[in-house]
Amino acid sequence: MSDYKFDTLQIHAGSAPDPATGAVQTPIYQTTGYVFKDADHAARLFNLEEVGYIYSRLTNPTVSKLAERVAALEGGAGAVCCSSGHAAQIMALFPLMGPGLNIVASTRLYGGSITQFGHTIKRFGWSCTFVDFDDLDALEAAIDDNTRAIFCESISNPGGYITDIPAVAKLADKAGLPLIVDNTLATPYLCRPIDLGATLVVHSLTKYMTGNGTVTGGCVVDSGKFDWSASDKFPSLSAPEPAYHGLKFHEALGPMAFTFHSIAIGLRDLGMTMNAQGAHYTLMGIETLSLRMEKHVANAKAVAEWLENDPRIEFVTYAGLPSSPWHERMKTVSPKGAGGLFTVAVKGGYEACVKLVNNLQLFANVANLGDTRSLIIHSASTTHRQLSEAQQIAAGAAPNVVRLSIGIEDAGDLIADLDQALSAATA
Incomplete structure (x- = not known):
């Protein structure tokens, strides 16, 4: 549906009348499991040879429709929804990071994000360097051989500072690193970070996207444009994955590598799942x-x-x-x-x-x-x-x-x- 304008996409993207009932609104699929056609069908799903539904910790039809809609609005290749904005930040970093590795983040972030990056991620063996992103020389100097991502907010919480995303994206490209932009305050209606050079976009769907203060939720949108195999910095995406018989996500799945990894491994092992009813509320909120x-x-x-x-x-x-x-x-x-x-x-x-x-x-x-x-x-x-x-x-x-x-x-x-x-x- 990429040819449609924003006002059309916010209603129709990821949505079609329910094939079983003709329902116009996406139903709430309040279920944990899904019946397989046969044993071979189940095996293909578990081996990532076929797309489908296995268990609602991984995928759920209501949540999947929401992910498709947010990806369409952001101009991304794919997206994965999760339980909160903070969960989305960890989900974004999870395929990129490992013990001893670091990110470089803006000093102008939500206080909870500063705490998450400044303290909590240290328990994973990760670290963060905070830099004023208006000082591009300082930003470049903060990047070292162990840096795996650059993180900022499009419009910052609480001060409303606006990041120069094109300039930061240019620097990230030079360093061969993904730029992750939290687009919660702007929403894709006001800002589309991928169009400005971002690799990944994260959202707290709790805020403007739902818009009515009823549910928590998060989302990670992948541009599908980053070459995860250009270096050996991102083995989770470029190297053989033992849990899937040596599958190389980027080689096999191309622009959808990050999204499938986030579902097949991120949600599988971290379990930061969005519930179907929450996804339904957010789908309705996005319509306006x-x-x-x-x-x-x-x-x-x-x-x-x-x-x-x-x-x-x-x-x-x-x-x-x-x-x-x-x-x-x-x-x-x-x-x-x-x-x-x-x-x-x-x-x-x-x-x-x-x-x-x-x-x-x-x-x-x-x-x-x-x-x-x-x-x-x-x-x-x-x-x-x-x-x-x-x-x-x-x-x-x-x-x-x-x-x-x-x-x-x-x-x-x-x-x-x-x-x-x-x-x-x-x-």
């Missing part, structure tokens, strides 16, 4: 993705402009504002807008931020984003609490900053709510 993102962007721009001119505010980080240092970059990386998330520094510091959060009525104080409703959180005391103050500042989550996720309500109502809460916070 473009409509919601347009409203998110329009509302965010209106609220950010009002806040920028308010004397109670020190600064606003929204890249959709002409004053933002990332505004020109937005036109290349995210031409339809800077998303619906940004941070605000409140005069009065930490205490004023706490009072602001406590006095809002429409904005919910929630550790989530990308919902249809507007959300707020004080990142330094919650999502980024585990970081040092220096790390918080580097990530755009300083103690005097709150994160706003602007929903699709009436913009005037949101501004009025912020106005009364700021009056209480700075009295």
Whole structure:
């Protein structure tokens, strides 16, 4: 369906009337197992000689339809869905990494990702070097013989910083490394990292893709363009796989090598499976993705402009504002807008931020984003609490900053709510 436009793909990609019943919506296949036609059919499936369903830890028809739709929207060759955005990050790294190997990641990441890469992956024997991706010389210097991937966010959480994906992708190509881009905040409606040179795209489907705060989910999309056999750096994909009688994934499966490896080995052994009902909710959410993102962007721009001119505010980080240092970059990386998330520094510091959060009525104080409703959180005391103050500042989550996720309500109502809460916070 690659010839269709985005608004058509978000409804039809990966979806067709159910052949058994004629149902228009993709059914929820609430099952763990699937009957094989015969013993030979089962053997072919287990030997990756035929595509089909074996067990729902690996593949499920509802989840597979979701993966097809996200891959189509991102312009990828294939995709695999999993249980959360954090699971997607591990799934993306799993075929690439091994003990003693490292990744290079942007300093401007979600706090949980900084913790995952800075601490948790060390238990696998992996490590991460964090670099300011605006300093391309520092980024290149951080890459060594043991580096296996470069990781960034298209639009960063929480500060709304926009990564120069084409420049980073050029550097990754020079080093012979895959570039992994977390596209959660932008969604493929605002940014298509693969078109800009990324190898893999990860999503927390929990956020804008589902859009209603009901389920958690993650996805990894493969561009299908990286040559995993160009060096000996990625043996999981280029070398014989003992568990499949010496099958070489890249040689046998070409552009689908990463996707099949992620299912046949990643989900098989890590078990970070997405459930069918969660996939169903996300499929329904994606049907209105473009409509919601347009409203998110329009509302965010209106609220950010009002806040920028308010004397109670020190600064606003929204890249959709002409004053933002990332505004020109937005036109290349995210031409339809800077998303619906940004941070605000409140005069009065930490205490004023706490009072602001406590006095809002429409904005919910929630550790989530990308919902249809507007959300707020004080990142330094919650999502980024585990970081040092220096790390918080580097990530755009300083103690005097709150994160706003602007929903699709009436913009005037949101501004009025912020106005009364700021009056209480700075009295």
